[in-house]
Amino acid sequence: MIDRKRGFFDEAQERMTAAEREGFRRRILCDAVRHAYENAPATRRKMDEAGVRPADVHDVADLAKIPLTRKADLKSIQKGELPFGGLAALSPRAMRRIYVSPGPTYDPEGREETHWRWEKAFVAAGFRPGDIVQNTFMYHFSPAGLMFDEALLRIGCTVIPAGVGNTELQAQVMRDLAVTGYVGTPSFLMTILEKGKEMGIAPGNGLGLQVALVAAEMLPESLRRRFEEEFGIQVRQAYGTADVGSLGYECFEGKGMHIPDEILLELIDPATGEPVGPGKIGEVVVTLPSETYPLIRFATGDLSVCTDDPCPCGRTSARLLRIVGRIDQVTKVKGMFVHPEQVGQIEGKVPEVETLQLVITRVGHEDQMTIQAVLGEGTSPTDALRTRIVETAREVTRIRGEVVFVNAADLSGKEKKIVDNRKWE
Ligand SMILES: [Zn+2]
Numbered sequence: 151m152i153d154r155k156r157g158f159f160d161e162a163q164e165r166m167t168a169a170e171r172e173g174f175r176r177r178i179l180c181d182a183v184r185h186a187y188e189n190a191p192a193t194r195r196k197m198d199e200a201g202v203r204p205a206d207v208h209d210v211a212d213l214a215k216i217p218l219t220r221k222a223d224l225k226s227i228q229k230g231e232l233p234f235g236g237l238a239a240l241s242p243r244a245m246r247r248i249y250v251s252p253g254p255t256y257d258p259e260g261r262e263e264t265h266w267r268w269e270k271a272f273v274a275a276g277f278r279p280g281d282i283v284q285n286t287f288m289y290h291f292s293p294a295g296l297m298f299d300e301a302l303l304r305i306g307c308t309v310i311p312a313g314v315g316n317t318e319l320q321a322q323v324m325r326d327l328a329v330t331g332y333v334g335t336p337s338f339l340m341t342i343l344e345k346g347k348e349m350g351i352a353p354g355n356g357l358g359l360q361v362a363l364v365a366a367e368m369l370p371e372s373l374r375r376r377f378e379e380e381f382g383i384q385v386r387q388a389y390g391t392a393d394v395g396s397l398g399y400e401c402f403e404g405k406g407m408h409i410p411d412e413i414l415l416e417l418i419d420p421a422t423g424e425p426v427g428p429g430k431i432g433e434v435v436v437t438l439p440s441e442t443y444p445l446i447r448f449a450t451g452d453l454s455v456c457t458d459d460p461c462p463c464g465r466t467s468a469r470l471l472r473i474v475g476r477i478d479q480v481t482k483v484k485g486m487f488v489h490p491e492q493v494g495q496i497e498g499k500v501p502e503v504e505t506l507q508l509v510i511t512r513v514g515h516e517d518q519m520t521i522q523a524v525l526g527e528g529t530s531p532t533d534a535l536r537t538r539i540v541e542t543a544r545e546v547t548r549i550r551g552e553v554v555f556v557n558a559a560d561l562s563g564k565e566k567k568i569v570d571n572r573k574w575e
Contacts, residue, residue: 154276154361154384155402156463159269159305163411164465171411171466176209179414182439183207183216185239186446192219192227192236193446210414214425218418218435218449221393222478225253234258240442249293251392257293260442266293266395267410268301268388274401274408274465275386276361277331279306284324286312286334286342287366293392294366298333307331314338321346325356332362336369336377336385343381353382363388363399368473374404389473391450394438398470403462406469413438415470417456418449420477421487428457431489433477434470451477453489481568483510484517484549490567492546496521499542502529506539507561508551512572519543519551524558531555 158164166174184204186193197203202215219227219237227235233242233256240260242248249257259265277283283302289295289311302309310327312320314334320342323329332339339362351357362377362385369387377385386400389407397415398407409415416425417432426432434452438445453474461469480489488508497506502525509520521543525531536553544550562569 152278152360154278157273157276157278158465159273160411164270164408164467166411166466168466172209174411175414178412178439179210179213179437180204180207182414182437182444183446185439185441186444189239190237190444192231193444195236196446210416213414213416213437213447216447218423218447219445220449221391221451224255224393228255232256234443237445238443239440245442247293247296249392250291251293257392258443259293259296260440262441264301264304265440265442266297266301266390267412268298268390268396268399269304270408270410271388271396271399272301272305272307272363274399274463275363275388276384276402277302277305277307277363281307281331281361282310282327282329283307283331283333284310284312284320284327284329286314286320286332286338289313293395297390297395298363302331302333317341317345318349321349321351324359325351328358330358330360332359332364332383334362334364335367336364336373336387337367339364339377339383339385340373343377357381359383362386365390389452389470391452393443393448393450394436394445397434397436397450401461401463401465405461406457406471408461408465408467408469409456411467415468416447417454420453420480421482421485428459428468429455431455431474431487431491453477453480479568481510481570483508483519483547486548488519488547488549488568493567495546496539496542499546500535500539502526502535503539505558505561507566508568509562510568510570510572517572519547519549521551521553522556522561523553524556524561 187204238258245258246261247259287294299309365388374385377383389398390396396410414437416435418435419426434450434454436448454470456468458468474491480487504526505524507522511518539553
């Protein structure tokens with residue numbers, strides 16, 4: 151039996167003590183800032199405008215002196231100075247590959263031994279040398295396919311560059327080539343497994359899949375359980391972007407995604423721009439020490455929550471508990487930020503409610519929050535229930551709203567958890 155639970159790619163680094171980690175972070179931070187300042191013209195301009203010199207940055211707290219570079223602005227930044235907007239430290243000719251993301255925006259890949267840093271994620275997820283891995287991420291234009299491919303090769307796996315689509319062929323390949331590992335989205339994995347079932351491929355009968363790393367989508371716990379119980383597959387999730395590669399990965403414990411040791415990740419309060427502590431929602435802002443693409447305070451637009459509680463796996467890095475959503479889904483109401491996940495939390499705490507939708511309007515100079523509540527079948531709209539919804543919403547969002555009981559058909563823009571009807575003139 152292969153041990154898919156314990157294992158490290160770089161044990162010394164992954165298990166650094168707090169003091170070692172602090173020293174390591176300080177070193178890679180200073181190197182990254184100096185390298186970017188000296189070689190990436192856009193970063194130098196940004197720092198000069200803010201009056202910050204590399205010598206002013208000694209530890210992570212000093213990073214706050216440098217303004218953010220927003221992923222949402224990448225297209226226009228790049229357009230001003232093609233192809234990389236002055237953010238890359240090397241010329242396009244020095245790159246190994248150049249990818250094209252929707253927009254289009256251009257993503258450089260350098261000639262470093264590992265540019266995207268997914269090796270730790272695979273080992274943590276349970277991949278081992280000798281695994282035959284079906285990689286269903288896209289291989290053309292997008293970096294997704296190749297970034298995982300390269301890491302798998304580096305840890306000693308064999309890769310089938312399957313790419314997206316072709317469900318039936320995917321299922322056949324999984325059987326014919328005795329595939330043991332899968333990389334791709336969780337929904338596509340389920341699609342392949344269900345197609346396989348129709349074709350008579352099942353655990354112990356042509357299905358030898360043991361381990362999967364999924365990304366690019368939410369992995370609901372109910373789906374993870376199905377993979378494990380129905381198909382016997384150990385499924386772990388990871389989080390990353392086309393700009394920076396790996397930003398987090400689950401270990402065997404499966405309770406949050408370890409932040410890679412070799413990047414600096416801040417969570418920033420969208421309201422104040424200040425770093426938030428464990429348990430609080432903030433935007434993921436990355437500083438990437440890289441020879442090729444040394445991004446300094448790159449704001450991804452993703453919202454997350456972290457913990458620095460020790461993980462039983464032995465890795466000492468902090469963990470991102472989950473990706474909460476996108477910053478463009480966040481709505482500011484009465485000076486507080488409200489996001490769709492909070493609406494889900496309220497729903498979870500009031501079981502009589504089937505679904506909730508917040509409608510934000512403006513009366514005079516004040517924001518008003520109306521909570522449209524659709525009740526489960528057979529539940530009566532009582533005053534006690536109304537009070538409980540108001541109180542729960544206040545606990546979660548710190549905003550007092552008014553409850554209106556409605557039918558599901560009355561919700562405007564049904565899939566939306568927050569509807570902003572304010573007019574700004
Ligand atoms: Zn862990």
